[in-house]
Amino acid sequence: MAGPVIIELPRIKELVKGIDTVRAIEEGFVAYSQGKVIVPPVGEMHFEDPPGEVHIKYGAIVPDDYYVIKLASGFAENPSKHGIPRLQGMMLMFNQKTGQAVAILLDQGYLTNVRTAAAGAVVAKYLAPKKVHRIGVLGVGMQGHMQVEFLKGVVDCNDVIAWAPSSNGTDKYRADLEAQGFKVETTQDVNKVAATCNLIITSTPSRKPLLDVDQIRPGTHITAMGSDTPPKIELAPGIVAKADIVVADSIPQSKLRGEISQAVRAGVFNDETVVELGNVIMNPELRRQSDAQITIADLTGVAVQDIQISKAVYHAAT
Amino acid sequence: MAGPVIIELPRIKELVKGIDTVRAIEEGFVAYSQGKVIVPPVGEMHFEDPPGEVHIKYGAIVPDDYYVIKLASGFAENPSKHGIPRLQGMMLMFNQKTGQAVAILLDQGYLTNVRTAAAGAVVAKYLAPKKVHRIGVLGVGMQGHMQVEFLKGVVDCNDVIAWAPSSNGTDKYRADLEAQGFKVETTQDVNKVAATCNLIITSTPSRKPLLDVDQIRPGTHITAMGSDTPPKIELAPGIVAKADIVVADSIPQSKLRGEISQAVRAGVFNDETVVELGNVIMNPELRRQSDAQITIADLTGVAVQDIQISKAVYHAAT
Numbered sequence: 001m002a003g004p005v006i007i008e009l010p011r012i013k014e015l016v017k018g019i020d021t022v023r024a025i026e027e028g029f030v031a032y033s034q035g036k037v038i039v040p041p042v043g044e045m046h047f048e049d050p051p052g053e054v055h056i057k058y059g060a061i062v063p064d065d066y067y068v069i070k071l072a073s074g075f076a077e078n079p080s081k082h083g084i085p086r087l088q089g090m091m092l093m094f095n096q097k098t099g100q101a102v103a104i105l106l107d108q109g110y111l112t113n114v115r116t117a118a119a120g121a122v123v124a125k126y127l128a129p130k131k132v133h134r135i136g137v138l139g140v141g142m143q144g145h146m147q148v149e150f151l152k153g154v155v156d157c158n159d160v161i162a163w164a165p166s167s168n169g170t171d172k173y174r175a176d177l178e179a180q181g182f183k184v185e186t187t188q189d190v191n192k193v194a195a196t197c198n199l200i201i202t203s204t205p206s207r208k209p210l211l212d213v214d215q216i217r218p219g220t221h222i223t224a225m226g227s228d229t230p231p232k233i234e235l236a237p238g239i240v241a242k243a244d245i246v247v248a249d250s251i252p253q254s255k256l257r258g259e260i261s262q263a264v265r266a267g268v269f270n271d272e273t274v275v276e277l278g279n280v281i282m283n284p285e286l287r288r289q290s291d292a293q294i295t296i297a298d299l300t301g302v303a304v305q306d307i308q309i310s311k312a313v314y315h316a317a318t
Numbered sequence: 319m320a321g322p323v324i325i326e327l328p329r330i331k332e333l334v335k336g337i338d339t340v341r342a343i344e345e346g347f348v349a350y351s352q353g354k355v356i357v358p359p360v361g362e363m364h365f366e367d368p369p370g371e372v373h374i375k376y377g378a379i380v381p382d383d384y385y386v387i388k389l390a391s392g393f394a395e396n397p398s399k400h401g402i403p404r405l406q407g408m409m410l411m412f413n414q415k416t417g418q419a420v421a422i423l424l425d426q427g428y429l430t431n432v433r434t435a436a437a438g439a440v441v442a443k444y445l446a447p448k449k450v451h452r453i454g455v456l457g458v459g460m461q462g463h464m465q466v467e468f469l470k471g472v473v474d475c476n477d478v479i480a481w482a483p484s485s486n487g488t489d490k491y492r493a494d495l496e497a498q499g500f501k502v503e504t505t506q507d508v509n510k511v512a513a514t515c516n517l518i519i520t521s522t523p524s525r526k527p528l529l530d531v532d533q534i535r536p537g538t539h540i541t542a543m544g545s546d547t548p549p550k551i552e553l554a555p556g557i558v559a560k561a562d563i564v565v566a567d568s569i570p571q572s573k574l575r576g577e578i579s580q581a582v583r584a585g586v587f588n589d590e591t592v593v594e595l596g597n598v599i600m601n602p603e604l605r606r607q608s609d610a611q612i613t614i615a616d617l618t619g620v621a622v623q624d625i626q627i628s629k630a631v632y633h634a635a636t
Contacts, residue, residue: 043374045378048380049381054387058372088416088417098400099372100406104422
């Protein structure tokens with residue numbers, strides 16, 4: 001009996017270049033909103049010395065050929081003490097009919113970045129204004145970079161302005177994206193982003209709002225993906241309340257964390273109007289209806305994205 | 319950066335031969351009873367067509383070099399439909415200081431059998447009468463075999479009688495153990511086991527008691543390891559009540575499943591007197607004090623066994 005295929009990071013990076021990630025992730029969100037996805041509670045384990053946490057996320061589309069288990073960890077002292085990334089991880093695929101291991105993707109967290117960036121592209125495809133004048137990004141980290149990279153082929157705009165709280169990392173950010181054909185300006189003035197961009201991506205770990213309600217102009221789409229735990233927030237709650245369309249990748253998760261939960265907690269927003277991304281993909285009536293609307297997509301990350309990206313990499317490899 | 323070591327089943331089987339499994343598992347039980355082991359709740363996922371279940375068991379001794387995640391599944395139709403084992407699985411070891419994957423043991427469930435059999439040997443080492451006249455086994459499955467095999471070096475007796483409800487599998491059972499130097503009789507009369515053996519191992523999936531209280535003679539030790547879910551039972555509750563010493567691998571687990579929980583539910587046993595195996599190993603006063611005592615060890619399986627067996631295999635391999 002053949003054992004699982006083992007695929008290491010360099011090969012995974014090569015394979016991802018040939019994958020239609022937007023389509024894979026889109027199909028995942030549709031299955032999720034159709035109620036076809038099993039997502040058990042996340043498994044967790046914590047260590048104190050040094051501080052570290054382990055997450056086990058798993059699930060399956062039913063019926064499907066596979067189920068996927070993602071093992072991920074974050075040890076904050078890794079970069080300073082060992083010169084290795086804080087995040088580590090792998091994704092494992094199993095046969096849904098037999099339980100046999102099919103593939104082990106030793107991606108070291110890379111595929112989580114890919115599936116998160118691809119979700120941003122899915123959102124832009126269905127919610128961004130027809131003509132994007134300029135792409136604005138808050139945060140110049142890995143996602144601030146990848147979210148822009150993954151907009152290629154979805155949004156016809158190569159003009160980018162990125163905000164960061166200091167000049168830390170902005171030179172590298174600009175150089176990396178310019179090498180990929182984008183025209184990039186960086187700034188420490190968030191007003192410049194709000195005033196010139198009609199597609200804004202927030203990708204910071206901020207714990208206080210970075211954008212205020214008066215800054216957001218009609219016709220703007222915002223993809224908020226930095227806030228993934230309850231204390232994090234990037235948008236003033238009034239922005240969520242003001243938006244014409246508010247989309248969540250997962251409605252149950254949006255009640256616990258992310259911008260939607262923050263706006264509800266602030267008492268300015270009733271989340272009954274929130275629509276789920278999978279339904280937006282299926283139903284054109286739920287998408288942007290005019291170039292004057294303000295739309296927000298609040299992404300907290302769903303296990304079905306891990307399932308879909310694993311399958312896509314495996315299929316590309318075999 | 320080096321990726322994880324990947325060790326496949328044939329190599330694992332070779333490595334296990336050179337490991338002191340009894341010592342590895344013994345040290346695990348001691349750490350467990352000392353409160354040094356993190357064991358988060360088991361993760362579960364169920365499928366209906368075909369019926370299958372997935373278990374994720376994980377934990378760590380703290381402090382230690384590693385943490386271990388075991389991914390296991392059971393798909394009942396595997397043997398008949400696909401000619402492959404019902405149980406599938408692997409164990410993964412990670413660095414407890416960084417989260418980096420250290421080893422992937424593609425053991426297909428074999429190491430779970432090993433760590434379970436080794437626990438039986440640990441129990442026999444501390445609780446069996448000084449002179450074992452005959453080893454009795456209920457059940458001729460994988461554990462009925464391995465429990466006996468792992469007694470080598472712990473118990474000086476090669477005379478075995480095994481009970482099974484039918485002659486199904488008894489020929490193979492006898493031949494396999496005789497090839498390893500045991501003298502083996504098989505029977506469908508459980509009385510013959512109780513009347514001639516002072517070390518009895520129960521390893522069946524029975525849902526009604528197989529041994530009755532009057533059958534158990536003074537000086538008998540029973541290792542009950544078949545009952546691992548709430549409906550399963552192998553010993554009449556009166557046996558647990560009559561025993562001089564009742565040991566559980568995990569006291570919290572013994573309240574939920576296994577013979578102890580059955581005897582408590584039957585209203586004949588107060589589990590305040592139960593002692594935990596790790597404490598028996600540490601404290602000679604908690605062990606058998608005479609050759610006339612009846613002792614019972616109720617094994618339900620603890621994640622620390624997976625941790626210890628993984629580490630032992632990894633160390634033997636590197």
